[in-house]
Structure formats: C-alpha cells, structure tokens
Amino acid sequence: MIYIMTLSGNLLLIIVVRINPKLQTPMYFFLSNLSIIDICFSSTIVPKILMNTVVMDRSISPLGCAVQMYFHLALGSTECIILAVMSYDRFAAICRPLHYTTIMSKMLCASLAACSWIMGFMNSAIHVVLTFQFPYCKSHHVNHFFCEMPPFFRLSC
Template identity: 55%
Template sequence: MNDDGKVNASSEGYFILVGFSNWPHLEVVLFVVVLIFYLMTLVGNLFIITLSYLDSHLHTPMYFFLSNLSFLDLCYTTSSIPQLLVNLWGPEKTISYAGCVIQLYFVLALGTTECVLLVVMSYDRYAAVCRPLHYTVLMHPRFCYLLAVASWVSGFTNSALHSSFTFWIPLCGHHQVDHFFCEVPALLRLSCVDTHANELTLMITSSVFVLIPLVLILTSYGAIVQAVLRMQSTTGLQRVFGTCGAHLMVVSLFFIPAMCIYLQPPSGNSQDQGKFIALFYTVVTPSLNPLIYTLRNKDVRGAVKRLMGWK
C-alpha cells in the first residue's frame, strides 16, 4: 500500500480480468463461439504448417512465409484465448501479476511480428509478379530466412520496450483490468501517475509498425495491379488475383482492427467497443487466415491429393 492508501496491483500479486462480466448472459454464448474459433485456428494453421513441411512442391518462399504466419497465429491466439475461455466458463477471473506481464509481452510481440511479416509476404508477391525472371535470385532461401528472423526479432524487441515502460509506472488503485487479456492501453488506465509519455511512445511505435507496413503493402500491391493489368493471359490474371486477393483480405482483417485500437490514446477509446474489436482480431482473424489462403488454391489441393495418394 502506498502513501495515499492506494493498493499497488503488483503488491497484491494478481489482476482481475473484467472481460465480458458486464454481460453475464453473453458469457456462455461467447465461450462456445470462442472455443469453436480457437479449435478452427488450431486445426487450420497446423494443417498449413504440416502440409507445407511434408509436400516438397510447397517448399517455396510463399509457403515458407505462410507457415511462419500460421505458427505466429497459433502462438498469438494461445497467448490469450485459453485464459479467456477459463474466465468465461467460471467465476474466477484472476491472472497472476507474472502471468499478466508474460501475456502482455507475447501478445504485443506476436502482433508486431505479424505486421512486419505481412510486409515481407507482400514483397514476396511483388517479386513473383513484377520481377519473375529475377525471383529465384531476389527470394533466395537464405534471404527468406533473414526476412523471417528480422520479423520475429523486431516484434519481440518492440514488445520488450513497451512491456518495460508499462510495468515501470505504478499501477495503483483497484487491480481490475477492463479487458479480457493484459494489453497496454487497458493497463495504462490503472496508473495513478501521468501516462502521456507512455501513450506517446505507444502511438509512435504503433505508427512505425502499423502505418508504415500498411503503406509498404499497399505500394507493393499497387505495383502488382499495374503488372497484372498488362498481362495477356486470363489464367495468369486469375492466379495472381487469387493469391494476392487472399493476402489483401488477411491484411485488411488484421490492420483495420489494429489501427482502431492502437492509433488513438487509451482515453479516447470506448473500452467496451475495444473489447469486441480485440475479440475479432485475436479470435476470428487467425481462424480465417488458413481458409482464406487455402480455399480455391490449386497448390494446396494438389498437395493434399499427393499426400492422400489420389491422382
């Protein structure tokens, strides 16, 4: 307890994740819906990773990065969804202080990594469509590994910065986090000191890892559209638009909610609205990625047929 008689959450050793307690009638429905989407995420992403590993025809840069994205989505959902399911199912809605620190770190690290990885994937599509003759040189396996490593390192480095800044400030008063997982804006609301510096840092780094990647992705696809419109082959057009359209859909599902949450100060965001937006990008988006990338995908259908021994 500090001089003002306020309880510091760290001294209590736990936080209470309020989540969707204000809508008790919704909790059972949400439990079922979240569980279904989580199982879809596990099955779909494990399917992509396994198929990409087992079928030599899918040992290409595109499926290497897609496997990274699938593994990322598995980790991202698992960092928050099991805790959410426990909280929705029973009256106990606590998370330990250490658990909150770990959850905040991994959710932010994996979310940032995905922003960078989606840029890398758009560059791969740009090289494939706009520089086909130089594609194998541009997307050399060693370079692909470096791009993947850079994505993961940048995400975990950015998260280390924010996690440190967030838990350095005294989180005083009640220890109820008005969210279903530990995230920076929700925790900043618990502070009993001025958090403008934290909010400014969050907005700057969010701009770097959200707006800049989005601009780079749109630039890549602008060049792709120009190249595609010059193509004479209808089959080529359909194939390119199929692949790139899938990627753009994933980008939209990820970046639009992220901008709604992280590109405005915590005080300017409706917390209830923020919860449902966060529910979308932590539960729904990772489960849709495998479907978006595999539906109407001849490479994946061919790989499945080869593994099953079908002709």
C-alpha cells in the same frame, strides 16, 4: 470449438506445406510462419478466457499479465512484419519475375523471417517493460478480457 478449428486449420496448412515439394516456395514459407504465429497468438489469450468462463476467480497475477501482454504484442508485431515481408516477396515476383529466384533465395527468406521474429519480440519487450514502469494511482484491477496496454494506460497517473 473455434479455437480447436483454428489450431487444426493452421496445423494442416503447416503440414501440407512441409510435405508437398511443390509448395516449397518463399510465399508458402511465409504462410507457414503466419500459421505458427496464428497458433501461438490465439494460444496466448484463449486458454485464459476459457478458464475464466469455467472458474469464478477471474484474476491474473501481475507476472501472468505481463507474460500474456508480452506474447500478445510480440506475436502481433511479428505478424505485421511478416506481412510486410510477404508484400516484398510479391513485389519481387511481380516486378522482377526473371530475377525472382535470385532475389528470394532460401537464405534471404530465412533471414527475413528470423529478423521479423526477433524484431517483434524485442519491440514487445521494450513496450511491456515500459508499461509496467508506470506509477498506478487508481486500483490495480484491470476490467478487461485480457492484458493489453490501453487499460494500463487508463490506470496510470
């Protein structure tokens, strides 16, 4: 139920920002990006957890685990970078109010958002590839709700 509410709330925000011309500002553009990240972020983990509660087999393939870890890390780091970009937007709005529209042009906003997504996904690729390069001395069984790096660190030699 909470998952459906999360999806609905974020979709509603995205739709309202797209429909209302008064909300076509950089801050709402970045909020829409955050909503997209939130939809994808919750969709990387919650469906598998819901399936694990219904099905008795709670295992995940190594490839499935790597994909889940990749998207979880990518969206998490993208969210952090977008939040930093949003803080720059607020800095420009507060400290340079007369130059704000010149500083935060549509081109710059799109570039900042695109760079945030690219950097987040590249960072995640590096971390996941290096995590799955570790030699594992113990069992390959990860006793955790979803695939993330710390349990793999404990399993490695």
